[in-house]
Amino acid sequence: MAMTTSKQKVFVANFDEMQQRIGREIVVDGIKIAVFRLLDNRIKAIGGVCPHTHGPLAEGIVSGEYVFCPLHDYKVSLLDGTVQEPDDGSVATYDTSIDEGKVYIFV
């Protein structure tokens, strides 16, 4: 808990407004974060910029627990932010929560 209390809690969207498997980009202090509602309704948030050529990950195709960057198809894990083989790299991950139908991330 000590970890999250020091972090800023940021409102993303109403849960109902977020479509399954369609990302939402949110900019916090200049940092782009991509937030996703998975098919099983979990909310996942990762750094919004692909480490390859800075493609917007929020616009990628979401499959299971991965998103594919729209620019060059890098496959990024929504769980731990790692780029999948054969490419490499990683993006940050952020904690999320849903309170009373509202989606938040912790930055």
Next chain:
Amino acid sequence: MRTEQLLLIGNGMAGVRTIEAILERNSTKYEITIVGEEPYTNYNRIMLSHVLQNKMTVDEIITHPMQWYKDNDIQLIHHDPAARIDTDNKRVITASGVCIPYNKCIIATGSRSFILPIEGAQLQGVVGFRTIDDTMQMIEQAKSCKRAAVIGGGLLGLEAAKGLIDQGMEVTVVHLEKWLMETQLNEQAGQLLKKDLEQQGIQFLMEKKTARIRGTTKVEALEFSDGTVLEADLVVMSVGIRPVTGMAKEAGLHVERGIVVDDFMATSAEGVYAVGECAEHNQMTYGLVAPLYEQANVLADVLTGRVTEGYRGSTVSTSLKVSGCDLFSAGIIHERDDIKAIEAYNGLANSYKKLFIQNNKVVGIVLYGDTTEENRYYKMLRDKVDITTLNPVTLLASACGEASISVANWDDADTVCGCNGVTKGTIVQAIHTQQLTSVAEVTRCTKAGNSCGKCKSTISELLTHVIGDKVTAAPTGICACTHLTRDEIVLQIHEKGLTTTKEVFQALHFRNAEGCSKCRPAINFYLHVTFPREHTDEKESRFVNERMHGNIQKDGRFSVIPRMRGGQTTAQQLLKIAQVADKYKVPLVKITGSQRIGLFGVKKEDLPDMWEELDMTSASAYAKAVRSVKTCVGANFCRFGTQDSMGLGIKLEERFEYIDTPHKFKMGISACPRSCVESGVKDFGVIGLENGFQIFIGGNGGTEIKEAQLLTTVETEQEVIDLCGAMIQYYRKTGIYTERTAPWVERLGFEHIKSVLLDQEQCNSLLAELEEAVAGKRNDPWTTIRENESMEKELFTVGRG
């Protein structure tokens, strides 16, 4: 634990294979460092000819990504080659002066292309064919050069020649001997090979000795010893390879042709070993992969303290990676007093076999044209099978019914994949324990078949033997999620009445329950074409461009390209575009390739407002769909125009806009044969004539330029429109997602498509199908989104925290 330092010089196939074999035996014995020269991690050099022949990419031939080195705690220095071995102090010094101490050192420096010592060999445009860099240089040169000469008609030279043909060059192979691949083939097989390669477009100059290469800074021509000349912009030297031994020689090691090793791969220096192409064993050096791997296993045994019989030399075999030229060669292929041969030539099939027999045992094999029996003969050779009981005819005949040769009867210890030293027993065990059902899976789990690929038929046979009809085919699937092809998927969608991607993935057992970025958009499209009424388009299965209705730019922003049918606009539209561009500070306003005006670099959240203010519709310039129609000025203004091309273009656009197709579908309408809109490279191109219209289909001006073919000539605009509609629907029904019409025409056959479209009945029914499929669906997406506030919010909001 890890007390000993193991240093490998050379980051290639033989060395890394040795390290892998060591790690398999004992992963904690050594602290391992690898020093390599090339700026890549280990790759499969054998597959370079596939890269040159456009069958694989460089990424696909990398066998060990950086992660492998990390995972195994291997320190890789691949930007600073080893320069000196100091055997007295047991250390290696790199080019930049770094000292690396070792307890055990493996030299696996491989070999280099032998560059003929002739004048001009250093000119720009002279390359060898050994490395990724060589290959990339050849591909790069092929873009601007036309004529290539390959010196050397051996295995590598011929693979390089075929690759350069595939890169679009004119290629001449210059060979010193009377026939090709003279060390692996006898004259008859060499001549058959030459004939087949000539048919693939390669030209040959036989019995020619290159005297010098002409040119001032760049290659211009080859000059031969008989005074004749061949013009060339690129010269590939492929006359042989030389073991890289300089460092070993300087360190005082015993070096002859290669670095001399004993049966345990030890060199003359204590603690220093050599494997691969740089090593010489029993006066033999090898340039093929199988022996290298056998050596790697012996050395791994030695270095991990396992008992080993040592290396006893290898029987080598060769096959050529050029499609349409199946050949196989192994062992001794020249007749001598004690070696007699039997042969068979089948002129009908252009195939040839010759077996060389010594003391009732097969000692050499040459097969050309039909290599289905190669495993059978190779096993006879390797196992020294006594063939006394076989008469020459049965020996040459197919092995049908000869159970003794079938892989089923092999011993578990018999090697299936010589390249990687994988035995039958290992494969059978893997099939059982890991429930493997395809050759590709066996390759992934056991490595069998991942080098030269020659043993894939044996693996397939073995799979059938072990699991019967449960064998699945090689990966023919549309992506890694499935082994099913496009046709199989569409058939199942029909038969099972599937209407969502989720149902397809479930019913057809895709490996990922939600597919991937390749298959989900494809399936969404197939569903849409198969069940236009029942299927609801899935936004989340669309690529971003078709979800946001603009092309995503490299910086993540988008383009806005409004529709101007036929390329016609008005002063009012131009004023509006100017105002919007100004108001939203659009960084780029540009006339596009298809006669439209594009606004580029637009922020996602601005898109709906800009559409609103423009009050124009979308040109679909981002979609896999019928695109805008390019037209010339036409008969109303042009003094040469014979038809109203602009009018016809506008009609076609009105009629077919917003219909989605497997890939973009471009049209061009010219009013005379001057074809100002380049109708000859359009998916559907029209050229107006005095008394009618010529219709061309399947052209492409893109990645691969393809000239459109004349479908027919018709008299009226209505016939043009009808044929266009029929073609669009036939393409939608039979096309593979992301397949342009040029490869589609090639795949289905132009004559077939022509017969369908020109058959009035089929044409009418295609038109009716199209009408039904798109009824009520051809809506401008910009308007749709503007009118749907929640959709706008869901798709185009960017949050600010």
